Amino acid sequence: MTATEPVSQPAEVETSVTLNINGTAVEVPEGASVLDACTAAGIDTPTLCYAENLTPVNACRVCVVEQEGSRTLIPSCSRQASEGMNIQTDSERVRHSRKMVLEFLGSGVDLSQAPELEQWSEVYGADPGRYGESAAKIEEEVRIQDELYIRDYDKCVLCYKCVEACGDDAQHTFAIAVAGRGFDARIRTEFDTELPDSACVYCGNCVAVCPTNALQFKTEFDLRSADKWQPEEQSVTQTVCSYCGVGCNLELHVQDETIVKVTSPNDHSVTSGHLCIKGRFGWSYVHGQ
């Protein structure tokens, strides 16, 4: 989403607000977030729990900015831009908190398959190593319970995206939720019931929104395990799902003339990036299987 195209704004008479970001006036439509305004001003902001097709939960706090007059920093993803706000995106306080959030995550979670986070960690000088070897880490077995997707919670940053996508932001299945508390909080089905016995309908929308590969399509997981995952070699073909008349756009990710995963564009008017089990996983017939 860009600042000029707010998701929930009807294209009628648009009122706008003007705020200051790093001393420069920025005009955005009413209802836009501070993050939208930063984007409109050409400022790149790290985000993790934010996604354009989900309700902001403002849990990761990596997108925080400094607002004049506010005691604490504010989450740019979920704070509505208002007239006359004075925002700093690169002050010492902002840089410190972003660095610490990235450092905390790096010290406790496996970010090896989240290249964007690793890049931001470098930008802000995060040093996860300074907490020492004894720093508590998320340690979980990889859960492989079917042929469609796997769950590797060592990589989970608890951004809530999968919960939102499974729940009332997309699928309304409510198969997973956050269980436990604090550092022991984990994404779980009830009593950690295996997926096939849970409410899961295998739409794969949770996988599509996962920012760290904690949720992976089984195809990708198998290729990675065999050291054969080569995203730079993959082509993406757009098509329309052939199963029903809804008209979901599909993006077929193809490696070595084999489909390795299926996504849908977040800005597609029908799907907003979300699919059902057929569009997401029902492609093996293409390969005559």
Place this chain on the structure above:
Amino acid sequence: MADLHFGDDKPSDIEREAVDSVVIDTLGPAVVHEHERLVRGGTERRNERRHLLLPVLHALQRAAGWISPGGLNYASEQLQVPPAEAYGVATFYEMFRSTDPGHSDDVVHVCVDAACQIADSQAVIDQLEAEGRHVHRSPCLGQCERPTALFIQGRGRPDRVEADSNLEQFTAVPQASASGGDGTMAKGEPLRLLKRVGVVDPSSIESYIAAGGYQSLAAAIARGPEGVVSEVSDSGLMGRGGAAFPTGFKWKAVAEAAGDIKHVVVNADESEPGTFKDRVLIENDPFSVIEAATIAGYATGATKGWIYIRGEYPLATERLRTAIEQARSAGYLGDDVASSGFSFDMEVRRGAGAYICGEETALFNSLEGFRGEPRQKPPFPTTNGLFDQPTAINNPETLVNVLDIVVDGGAAYKAIGTEGSAGTKLFCVSGHLAKPGVYELAFGATLGELIDMAGGPIGELRAIMLGGAAGSFVGADQLDMPLSFEGAREAGVSLGSGVVMAFNDTVDFGAVFTRLAEFFRNESCGQCVPCRIGTVRQHEVLLNSGGNPVNGQSELLADIDLAMKDASICGLGHTAATAVRSGIALGLIGAQS
């Protein structure tokens, strides 16, 4: 059945009865229509049924000793809550188990936080375990005036606190300690908030009325809703739960907020380590809290009142329930409160062991049957509170102040205390002092005066914790500090919920601060990264240094502190490192040797 998926596990008979006693007996079985689509467990269901999740989980825990798959399934079905979400809620709270305990005994919760820690609660744990009792190491149980605090979670029978059974001694404690026996505070002024404590029979509305009870409600009705809000605004009353927000401002905002249904929520989830004033107040004078909440409802236009009380306060809970029934029978609650035509009723809800639920928006989520995770603000509770409706949420002590304000007027109230802090304040005095208890003082008395009232220190006074675990430590050289919001601010500390805990020079401060850090690690809800991981890293620094962070470790703690202060969602993260850093600044820990 609509689109929620339930597993095959069936409840046992006692689990079914436990759930039915809460749900079916009041609402009847869930009827789900074929066409019904359940959004977030059903938006309408949420207001109608989901808020019963916490009471249902309490019933299951008591009956079966844990929340079993069959019990959870049945509860989820009856409340129309997705089982994964119900499991997420059940695993959020200290008082619920999600694994079979393998026994059918009561569980003894033993406090391991500061006041009990320095009274050697570990020895009590060792002894209980040697006796074969099932012990749970608990965060502060709010009985700091009588360490070691114990709370017994009943199996198949009600929870209880054994110290409560000695009622004579119990009710005598606050009155005697607050007043030195003659009903007066320091400087000869009469008690205001505690005046009925130890005087009235807390289980009798007749006794309350005979002691002047419900005259304030009559005065409020005579003033009219706007008159009440205006007097409360003029009084300068500020919230006593820790944040010191102007009460009149809050009530005005709720009164002016759009919405047909508004709520008053009494935040009695008193969990700040060292705090026990609301327990003492409610146990001994429950009607005062109910009368004051009714006035809040009248002033703000709220028709529904809720008291969310911490689960470890069984006596206070029982007395509130009894008092509400009596108030209803006497016409002080219900469709026509005191024949004024105003409709207001109240309900008590028990927490289940989660410090974070004292945060107002976390409390709303908890009460609605969701995980007790704070919401983002804005929007604020005055417009988007409980069930997303306008809500006045106040601490019990704050509310009880209103009883005098509506009778005497705001100006008279404002004359008490100091320029910037109107009225009197309850202080929770514990630790190494001769007479721990709840003390009421007009703002402006000094810390030294309070400590003298409490009989003076036992041993050589080394430090005082002000405001609880979220507050900070000051040295014995700070006894001249005036106890007022501005006096505390000037000294760079906060009065918080009124905790004053004394430590003498025999205390192992390394152990005290390591436990403080562990407390925040355990109580972080886990929603935001700075607090979820920051509290762990802080605790690790203290663990790894044996409670004595030196060299670079102090700087590391400062880095963690700043990120938690600046970037956490709520007050828990904002204050999670304050006490530890104050301990280092005072040289209680981290002294270079």
